[in-house]
Amino acid sequence: MSEAQSFTPVDVAIQPRNRQHDLAEALKGDWMRKDVFATAWFNAMSITFPLGEQFFINSVRHYRDRISDPKxxxxMRQFFSQEAVHLREHRRYNEMLCALRGYDLEKLEGPLRRRMGWVKKNVPAREQLAGTAAVEHLTAVLAEKALGDSGIFADADPAMRDLWQWHSVEEMEHKAVAFDVYRAIGGTEKMRRAAMRRSTLFLTWDILHGVRHILKCDGVLWSPKVWFSGVRFLFGKQGILKGTWAPYKDFFREDFHPWQEDTSHLITQWELQQSH
Ligand SMILES: [Fe+2]
Ligand SMILES: [Fe+2]
Known part of the structure; x- marks a missing residue:
């Protein structure tokens, strides 16, 4: 029998749900809490997904033949399927958003596309995988916020909430896949931590780049009111980053594993809501 390389709990099933979302109505307006900045922030996040998720798939797939644990x-197969549907849905989202609101998709995606091209050529495959494991942790931390009690999408447009929570659930299910593959191929702790520092920086940069373009097109880039509400949305009492520092930092621990934080009840809770 081959050695166990997967450390996802046996009762967590990674299952792709091939969903389609009708977002046209919602994307016309400020769908997140009717707030300009909050909407811009999530729209800018969505812009990074199709390229990012393709990168995640590629960096994990590279090691397909190195994994002996059938589990x-x-x-990995379910992870590819989930991310493939996510990127398809977010591509449609992004194209629709730009068509409806006059944003320039090429300008929004350009810097990320160029950097990904550079990384593909110049960064060793193992380091690319470390980057994927890092971003998957960031995603899992945000997914927990999206599904947890604070319900950051409580005041969002229902169609958008459905999309983001569906994505969050699947991110949670597969949160350890890239990590387990990285560990199985002998990735070092040092490289993993360095990848997290870099990924945090780049992801923040990419989102801010998107926010800037969007607010500029909306004609509110220099509005103090918008930026004030932005600070509150990020760091305030109901802010989306509130409570995320501790789980973020966990990644830097020597013996870290994504499932040390058992978030499976959030998946079950979401499944239950879906059946009502
Ligand atoms: Fe995803
Ligand atoms: Fe993911």
Whole structure:
């Protein structure tokens, strides 16, 4: 029998749900809390997904033949399917958003596309995988916020809430796949931590680049009111980053694993809501 390489709990099933979302109505307006900045922030996040998720798939797929644990192999397959549907849905989202609101998709995606091209050519595959494991942790931390009690999408447009929570659930299910593959191929702790520092910086930069373009097109880039509400939205009492520092920092621990934080109840809770 081959050695276990997957450390996702056995009762967590990674299952792709091939969903389609009708977002046209919502994307016309400020769908997140009717707030200009909050909407711009999530729209800018969405812009990074199709390129990012394709990168995640590629960096994990590169090691497909190096994994001997059938459980992890199966999880990798489900991970590819989940991310493929996410990127399809977010591509449609992004194209629709730009068509409806006059944003320039090429300008929004350009810097990320160029950097990804550079990384593909110049960065060793193992380091690319470390980057994926890092961003998957960032995603999992935000997914927990999206599904948890604070319900950051409580006041969002229902169609948008459905999309973001569906994506969050699947991110939570597969949160350890890239990490387990990285560990199985002998990735070092040092490289993993360095990848997290870099990824945090770049992801923040990419989102801010998107926010800037969007607010500029909306004609509110220099509005103090918009930026004030932005600070509150990020760091305030109901802010989306509130409470995320501790789980973020966990990644830097020597013996870290994504499932040390058991978030499976959030998946079950979401499943239950869906059946009502
Ligand atoms: Fe995803
Ligand atoms: Fe993911």
């Amino acid at each position: 992890l192999q199966e999880e």
